[in-house]
Amino acid sequence: METQLIHQLGDELYKAMVARTTIAPLTTTHPDITIEDAYQISLRMLENRLAAGEKVIGKKIGVTSKAVMNMLNVHQPDFGFMTNAMRYDDEMPISRTLIQPRAEGELAFVLKKDLRGPGITNADVLAATEAVLPCFEVVDSRIENWQIKIQDTVSDNASCGLFTVNEAAAIDPRKLDLATVGMVVEKNGKVISTGAGAAALGSPVNCVAWLANTLGQFGITLNAGDIILSGSLVPLEPVQAGDVMTVKVAGVGNCTIQFT
Amino acid sequence: MSITLDQATIASLAEHVENAELECREILKITDDYPNMTFADATAIQWEIRRRKLERGNKLVGLKMGLTSWAKMSQMGVEKPCYGFLMDYFSEADGAAIEWDQYIHPKVEAEIAFVTNKDLRGRNITVEEVLDATELVVPAVEIIDSRYKDFKFDLTSVMADNSSSRGFVVGSHAAASGDFDWSTLGVVMEKNGKIVELGAGAAVLDHPAASVAMLADMLADVDEYIPAGTFVMTGGITAAVLVEKGDCINVRYQGLGNVGFSFV
Numbered sequence: 001m002e003t004q005l006i007h008q009l010g011d012e013l014y015k016a017m018v019a020r021t022t023i024a025p026l027t028t029t030h031p032d033i034t035i036e037d038a039y040q041i042s043l044r045m046l047e048n049r050l051a052a053g054e055k056v057i058g059k060k061i062g063v064t065s066k067a068v069m070n071m072l073n074v075h076q077p078d079f080g081f082m083t084n085a086m087r088y089d090d091e092m093p094i095s096r097t098l099i100q101p102r103a104e105g106e107l108a109f110v111l112k113k114d115l116r117g118p119g120i121t122n123a124d125v126l127a128a129t130e131a132v133l134p135c136f137e138v139v140d141s142r143i144e145n146w147q148i149k150i151q152d153t154v155s156d157n158a159s160c161g162l163f164t165v166n167e168a169a170a171i172d173p174r175k176l177d178l179a180t181v182g183m184v185v186e187k188n189g190k191v192i193s194t195g196a197g198a199a200a201l202g203s204p205v206n207c208v209a210w211l212a213n214t215l216g217q218f219g220i221t222l223n224a225g226d227i228i229l230s231g232s233l234v235p236l237e238p239v240q241a242g243d244v245m246t247v248k249v250a251g252v253g254n255c256t257i258q259f260t
Numbered sequence: 261m262s263i264t265l266d267q268a269t270i271a272s273l274a275e276h277v278e279n280a281e282l283e284c285r286e287i288l289k290i291t292d293d294y295p296n297m298t299f300a301d302a303t304a305i306q307w308e309i310r311r312r313k314l315e316r317g318n319k320l321v322g323l324k325m326g327l328t329s330w331a332k333m334s335q336m337g338v339e340k341p342c343y344g345f346l347m348d349y350f351s352e353a354d355g356a357a358i359e360w361d362q363y364i365h366p367k368v369e370a371e372i373a374f375v376t377n378k379d380l381r382g383r384n385i386t387v388e389e390v391l392d393a394t395e396l397v398v399p400a401v402e403i404i405d406s407r408y409k410d411f412k413f414d415l416t417s418v419m420a421d422n423s424s425s426r427g428f429v430v431g432s433h434a435a436a437s438g439d440f441d442w443s444t445l446g447v448v449m450e451k452n453g454k455i456v457e458l459g460a461g462a463a464v465l466d467h468p469a470a471s472v473a474m475l476a477d478m479l480a481d482v483d484e485y486i487p488a489g490t491f492v493m494t495g496g497i498t499a500a501v502l503v504e505k506g507d508c509i510n511v512r513y514q515g516l517g518n519v520g521f522s523f524v
Contacts, residue, residue, distance in 0.1 A: 180514035182446025182460030194460035194497070196446030196514070202455060250444035250460065250514055 001030070001037040010044025013156055016142040017045075020099050023142060027149040038154035039218070045157055046081050054083035057227060058108075059220075060137065061211045062158040063150070064200040064231030074150040077201065079211055080158030082227060090166035093260040096241070098140045098161050103239050103257060104232035105185045105195070105247035107178070107204045108135035108165050111226045115208070117216025125208045128224075131170035132178070132204075134247050134255040137163045137229050139236065163229060169253025179203040182250040183233045188243060193234040200231035207231045265294070265301045274308035277421050280407040286364050289408045289417035302419035303482060309422055310345050321491060322346035322373075324402065325471045326423035327415070328495030329463045332369075335499050338415040341465075343475050344423030346493070352403070352429045352521065360505040360523040363405040363426060368503055369496030370447045370511045370519075372461055372468040373400040373430065374437075376492065380476040381485035390469035393488075394437035399447075399513040400493055401521070403427030404500055428493060433517040443467040446514040447497050451507055457498035468494040 009026060016023050026033050026041070050056070060080045062068075069075050088094060112130035140161030143152045153159045181197045200207050207230040212222050222228060239245065244258045265273070273290055280287045290305075291297060314320065327333050328341045352358050360366070378393035405426035406413060418424060443462040448455060461468050471494035476486050486492065503509065503523055510520040 177514055180446045180448050180512045182444045182514055184444050184460050184462040191462045191466050194463040196448050196458040196460060198448040198455050198458050198512075248444050248462075250441060250446055 001033060001040070006037060006040045007044050009155065010041045011048060013041065013045045013142050014048035022099060022144045025143050025147050025149065025152050026155055027151050033151045035151055035154055038151040041155040042080065042157045049083055049085070054085045056081050057084050057087060058082040058229065059211060059215065059222060059226060060158055060160060060229035061207045061231050062153065064207055067235055068232070072148065072150050072153070077207070077210060077231070078150065078154045078158050079214060080160040082160065082163065082229065086160060086162040088162055088164040088257070090164060090168065091256045091258065092164065093258050094162065095260045098138065099142065100146060101138045101140045101161055101239050102236040103136050103138050103245055104236050105183050105234045106135045106137050106232055107197070107230050107249065108133045108163070109204070109208055109228040109230055110170065111222055111224050111228065113224050115212040115222040117213030120209050120212040120216070122205045122209050125205050125212070126173055129173045132173050132176060132252065133165045133167060133170050134249040134252050135163055135165045135229060136245065136247055136255055136257045137232065138239070138257070164255055164257045165227065166253060166255040169255065171252045176251055178205050181252070184248045185234050185237070186246045186248070187237060192237060195233035197233060199233040204230035262298065263300045263304055264296065264298055265304070270301065270304045270308055273420065274305045274312065277305065277407055278309045278312060281426065284362065284364055286409045287407055289413045290420055291414055291417045297416055299416055299419060302416045305420035306344065306422050307482070313347055319348040320345055321348050321351060322493065323475060323486065323490055324423065324425055324493040325475050325495040326418065328465050328471045329497060331459070331463060331499045332496050336413070338418070340415055341471070341474060341495065342415060342419040342423045343478055344425040346425060346428060346491070350425060350427050352427055354429055354432050354519055354521070356429065356521045357524045358427070358521055363403070364407065365411065366403050366405045366426070366503055367411070367500035368509050369402050369404065369500045370449050370457070370498045371400050371402055371493050371496055372442055372445065372464070373398050373491060373493045374469070374472055376486055376488055376490050378488050379485055380472065382480055383477045385473040385476050387467050387469040387473065390472045391437040396434040397437055397442065398434040399431035399511065399516045399519050401429045401509065401511050401519045402493055402496065403429070429519055429521050431513065431517060431519040435516060440515060442469060448512045449498050449501065450510045450512070451501060451503070456501050459497045461497060463497045464495050471495050
């Protein structure tokens with residue numbers, strides 16, 4: 001794909017995000033789009049956000065669960081960038097900033113050391129992790145009706161919307177079995193799903209290592225201080241104004257998100 | 261809901277269903293022939309099967325709840341739990357090579373089990389009261405084996421069939437009831453080294469102890485209770501996974517090690 005077209009598509013996605021509208025799937029309008037093109041488009045979309053004053057404060061890995069992999073018919077994860085404008089704290093109300101949001105319960109890793117692949121192992125990830133936090137990621141798509149293939153979601157910054165973390169529940173990763181750690185998600189007071197760490201590529205630690213190694217190929221580092229969203233442990237749940245959701249993580253704590 | 265079948269019919273249906281278990285062969289669900297039978301009828305059939313086994317010299321070693329998770333209810337197309345009993349010969353060892361041929365079409369599901377230390381009797385028992393009456397909590401895997409063709413049944417049929425009970429394996433790492441939040445405790449099931457199912461305790465009626473309370477409630481319908489010292493399996497956190505001869509199952513429990521076994 002030509003640079004000019006990559007810029008045009010990245011700009012269109014950014015404008016759609018700002019205007020809270022959607023565009024047709026890029027895989028429909030540009031059927032030859034590759035995943036490599038898609039990453040370049042996502043970087044262009046990010047440039048727009050940075051030009052508007054946002055700062056990158058972390059990264060996310062997406063498409064880590066069997067359910068989402070089957071939905072997209074793709075068997076590898078993807079990644080996106082988290083900015084300060086996307087970050088909310090526990091119980092902070094969230095009002096109309098999204099288009100077609102879906103919430104997912106995750107673990108967020110706060111790093112105390114840089115991680116730059118290749119060659120990052122799970123031991124490196126654990127040694128570089130300051131704390132693990134309960135987290136909701138609210139994914140959102142700038143593509144019509146979530147009709148996404150892998151190239152669409154990668155272009156669209158891995159369908160990042162925003163995220164909520166509860167810093168008060170931060171825990172030292174050495175105090176937790178991250179593969180079996182249980183998660184319960186409640187929506188408006190009712191349990192809607194449960195999961196465990198292994199839902200994300202076998203362990204959230206695997207996810208962070210994958211992310212460090214994959215971003216390393218693009219010359220990108222996971223930086224000390226970054227918040228890393230390690231992938232959903234439960235199915236995606238559509239949300240609307242008025243919904244309150246709580247994620248409970250065994251031995252860690254809760255995080256609540258409310259849509260107003 | 262009351263008993264509508266006469267005693268002779270209850271006895272004959274109990275023999276029919278139990279023989280399917282003993283002879284390791286599948287039968288059609290009994291509601292095909294008795295479409296109007298009630299849950300109370302099914303309960304009476306199950307208790308008659310239990311009486312037959314005790315009379316034969318089998319020992320009762322515990323109770324179980326079935327269909328307590330939304331995953332299981334939707335998998336089986338029912339909307340309410342059921343219970344059953346566990347006999348001595350259902351028990352298999354942690355780490356065992358289990359003979360597959362003793363089952364019809366076995367499935368496994370990961371559970372959390374309780375051993376009580378006080379009688380639990382009556383209705384409206386709370387989660388806190390169950391925890392207070394708990395000697396220990398232990399991971400356990402149930403081997404279910406519905407006697408019904410293709411595991412196809414309704415709530416009435418499955419209740420009569422002792423809620424598909426046929427086997428269980430208890431893990432080796434027990435805990436006190438206050439050691440963990442049993443609703444968020446994570447469980448990961450692997451078959452032949454691959455993750456096949458996972459979840460957390462709240463998949464069972466929002467809290468596994470709520471399943472024990474519901475068992476006491478259901479037993480009150482027949483003027484029974486959960487005596488102190490009872491081993492209670494609370495129902496699958498995960499959906500049931502079909503197993504074949506040669507399969508290895510390993511279930512990892514957060515903070516409680518694993519339960520593993522194979523079918524030979």
